[in-house]
Amino acid sequence: MAPLTTRAPAKINLTLHVLGRRAGDGYHVLESLVAFAGTADALTLQPGASLSLTVSGPTAGTAGPTGDNLVIRAARNLADRVPGLRLGSFELGKRLPVAAGIGGGSSDAAAALRLLAELNGLSLDHPAVVAAARATSADVPVCLEPRARMMRGAGEEIGPALLLAPLPAVLINPGVPVPTAPVFRALGLQVGETLPGAAHPEIAPRARADDLLAQIGPARNDLEAPALTVVPVIGTALDLLRDQAGCRLARMSGSGATVFAVFADRRAALRAARNVRAAEPGWWVVPTFLR
Template identity: 45%
Template sequence: MTEPAPAKVNLTLHVTGRRADGYHLLDSLVVFADIGDRVTVRPGGACLRVVGPMAAGIPDGPENLVLRAAALMGTEAEITLDKHLPAAAGIGGGSSDAAACLRALARLTGARLPDDVLSLGADVPVCLLARAARMRGIGEEITPLARLPLLHAVLVNPGVAVSTPAIFKRLVRRDNLAMPERLPGWHTTENLLLWLATQRNDLEEPAIAEAPVIADVLEKIAATEGCALARMSGSGATCFGLYPDPHSAQQAAHKLRRDHPDWWVMPTRLS
């Protein structure tokens, strides 16, 4: 059984509080790209093989979330992770891989999905859904969105891995405003883009303090023709630009790749 593990993009990410146990409360509009990793599971002994253009440096031992997901399912299997997304990049690579493994093992064995997927990480529940949703709490409150206009985007990562705990440690304020309790009904891409411009990613400023190159990435994306919004996803360092049509996104990706051949640049659709 093979399952896609699409890149997760936080169009918004508001940090709205902090619990007594130290976990941060979030309010985020999450969408998924049409690019990502792939996870294949086969009956057999418990083992993980990592292949693909982004396989270098990815652990294949028990610390990998894919094997932790298999252990949570209580299933042994031969697992192949075809890695195309950069690691520690704010686009849910490891979490989406774990969620894809859970879905694949459930299909392979007929077993039900475990209840405690949050134990694998805050992004795993929304990645298990793998469709547009509002994510709140510490990641456990997932509300699927019935309708969201298609977005054309470019994802850009400068090749710098950032530490999520380090980013949260740099947060100056942890009780920021949430998104509106009732989200608008976005009937057009233009309406969605205008609304997104009024929202934010509260981790962007601390991430720039941790990795200043993120500011350069955002500036270069914003300067591309047709860019309606440039923002960081998750805790970084991947940033995204949103465009009115696929041609504009492709042209922007071409320019960014030409000017910065050492950056990971991918045009995509978000839905």
């Protein structure tokens, strides 16, 4: 059988409100508008008798041991729920930075579930696929069908897909991995505590770029301030983006260190990317569209 392939796009948190910490399980409760970038990892599945993974690409070295990769975890979680699940050999082309606040590993895992669902004739809303996604990582469910939508709770509440106008953007990562746990610790919320702040804006199902930016401009990423205490260079990256002509919004994604800026048009985004690369040639800089 011919191999199956798919892309695993970067997940960008256009907003990320932390509402508090649940008393029952201690998880942080979030409300986030998520979009997906044009830049992505690539995943191929060659059907076969056994499950395996090989990783290559520019960021393969930082992806960790293959046996603990989220691709393998997702496949095992689905196999635990579907007797006789057909498996195979995965090949992951790793282009996205790791521990970067853009859900790279979660998007890879969601891509694995998409390919296994295709191979086994399962829909993406099949209970076993959804349960496997939730068991793998909090961000995997929103990445199963990578389209803009609201994500709530600890990642388990996924809203309907939103038809947002594509946003010209630039993504920057300064090359510093940022594990999520230290950022949440720096936020300092105790179990059962809530975080004050304005409510998240309502997002229209179909939003033009101008309307969307007007809605999310007053919103925020509540992890940005604590992340700056852990990795101060995030502030440098944000300042660099905000200084670029045509920048309409600059914010950190997830728990960092990746930051993004939305620009007036594609030309402005390309110009900004060139300027940032010239200023910081060692950084990961990608002009893209968010949708």
